[in-house]
Amino acid sequence: MEVAATKGQIIKGKPVADQISENLIKEVNELVKEGINPKLTIVRVGARGDDLAYERGALKRCQSVGITTEVLELPEDITQEQYVKALEKANEDKNVHGILCFRPLPKQLDEEAAKYVIAPEKDVDCFSPVNAAKVMEGDKSGFPPCTPTAVVEILKHYNVDLKGAKVTVLGRSMVVGKPAAMLLLSENATVTICHSRTKNLSEVTSEADVLVAAVGRAKMVKENFVKEGAVVIDVGINVDENGKLCGDVDTDAVLEKVSMITPVPAGVGSVTTSILAKHVVKACKLQNNK
Numbered sequence: 001m002e003v004a005a006t007k008g009q010i011i012k013g014k015p016v017a018d019q020i021s022e023n024l025i026k027e028v029n030e031l032v033k034e035g036i037n038p039k040l041t042i043v044r045v046g047a048r049g050d051d052l053a054y055e056r057g058a059l060k061r062c063q064s065v066g067i068t069t070e071v072l073e074l075p076e077d078i079t080q081e082q083y084v085k086a087l088e089k090a091n092e093d094k095n096v097h098g099i100l101c102f103r104p105l106p107k108q109l110d111e112e113a114a115k116y117v118i119a120p121e122k123d124v125d126c127f128s129p130v131n132a133a134k135v136m137e138g139d140k141s142g143f144p145p146c147t148p149t150a151v152v153e154i155l156k157h158y159n160v161d162l163k164g165a166k167v168t169v170l171g172r173s174m175v176v177g178k179p180a181a182m183l184l185l186s187e188n189a190t191v192t193i194c195h196s197r198t199k200n201l202s203e204v205t206s207e208a209d210v211l212v213a214a215v216g217r218a219k220m221v222k223e224n225f226v227k228e229g230a231v232v233i234d235v236g237i238n239v240d241e242n243g244k245l246c247g248d249v250d251t252d253a254v255l256e257k258v259s260m261i262t263p264v265p266a267g268v269g270s271v272t273t274s275i276l277a278k279h280v281v282k283a284c285k286l287q288n289n290k
């Protein structure tokens with residue numbers, strides 16, 4: 001008798017994001033009553049597709065919970081000196097509580113130098129080495145990056161047991177891959193990190209109980225990259241040939257093999273923006289001794 005193929009469950013970000021937003025609305029209301037208006041400044045250089053997607057999502061989310069926003073749109077060919085000046089101005093502005101710098105930066109800018117400029121107490125997405133060090137140390141007092149935090153929140157929300165699980169992170173950037181591995185390690189997962197030099201990539205990833213894909217290559221993760229029954233978190237935000245958003249995972253190709261998978265859009269991205277809003281409120285409270 002032929003057994004009908006069961007499809008994996010598409011696990012959306014919305015229920016996770018909604019829960020976070022619900023609490024934030026109350027917290028923001030309390031602050032506004034006291035005359036404090038939490039504010040986020042976004043620093044964008046040029047107009048990358050994934051940055052614009054984040055910006056749209058972040059502005060919508062902040063608006064929905066009552067956080068004020070401002071976008072500094074800087075030209076693609078901006079100099080290091082001008083970029084640093086823009087950051088310093090946001091650092092000094094008492095009305096700004098959180099600063100988000102989109103990354104990666106264009107080539108002429110020195111990210112390694114710029115990361116020392118952002119004020120750690122306003123650094124809501126872990127650009128500053130001060131916050132990055134706290135992630136390494138498992139110190140919860142700083143601001144871990146929003147997307148890796150979102151990945152862990154989604155896994156917890158859908159009751160994925162991370163303790164001792166084989167978790168593989170595909171990608172090692174400081175925005176997603178490396179800190180995601182650290183946060184997952186804090187959850188007692190057994191973590192493997194893959195990158196562009198990993199040998200026999202699909203063999204390594206197909207051993208994972210949980211696969212987190214953050215490579216920035218549209219639909220790169222195919223059926224042979226995943227283990228039967230694996231949980232897949234698709235972090236990628238890519239713009240395909242038709243101008244539509246798509247992830248790093250070829251969802252149609254893996255759906256019958258996996259147990260759960262996040263969609264793109266409406267997956268990790270929507271939770272990322274709610275963590276960002278949470279961090280802005282946390283920064284605002286700390287700066288007002290609340």
Ligand SMILES: NC(=O)C1=CN([C@@H]2O[C@H](COP(=O)(O)OP(=O)(O)OC[C@H]3O[C@@H](n4cnc5c(N)ncnc54)[C@H](OP(=O)(O)O)[C@@H]3O)[C@@H](O)[C@H]2O)C=CC1
Nearest residue numbers: 050147171172173176195196214215216236237268269272
């Ligand atoms: N949903 C969300 O909330 C967010 C989504 N994103 C998206 O996630 C994706 C990744 O972002 P980000 O980490 O900033 O990207 P980066 O380009 O900074 O890093 C990509 C990583 O993937 C690795 N990689 C690239 N190509 C391959 C390959 N063919 N095989 C194996 N590894 C490879 C790179 O390896 P190496 O280090 O060796 O070069 C690198 O570590 C993007 O699509 C981005 O838009 C990012 C942030 C938030």
Ligand SMILES: Nc1nc(=O)c2c([nH]1)NC[C@@H]1CN(c3ccc(C(=O)N[C@@H](CCC(=O)O)C(=O)O)cc3)C=[N+]21
Nearest residue numbers: 050051053054056057101102103237265266267269270
């Ligand atoms: N320092 C830094 N940190 C980042 O986390 C970072 C970055 N730079 N640069 C760009 C990428 C991309 N990224 C997205 C986050 C949320 C959505 C998001 O909210 N997406 C909605 C759709 C939004 C829309 O299209 O309107 C969704 O997936 O449902 C998208 C993209 C974060 N990134």
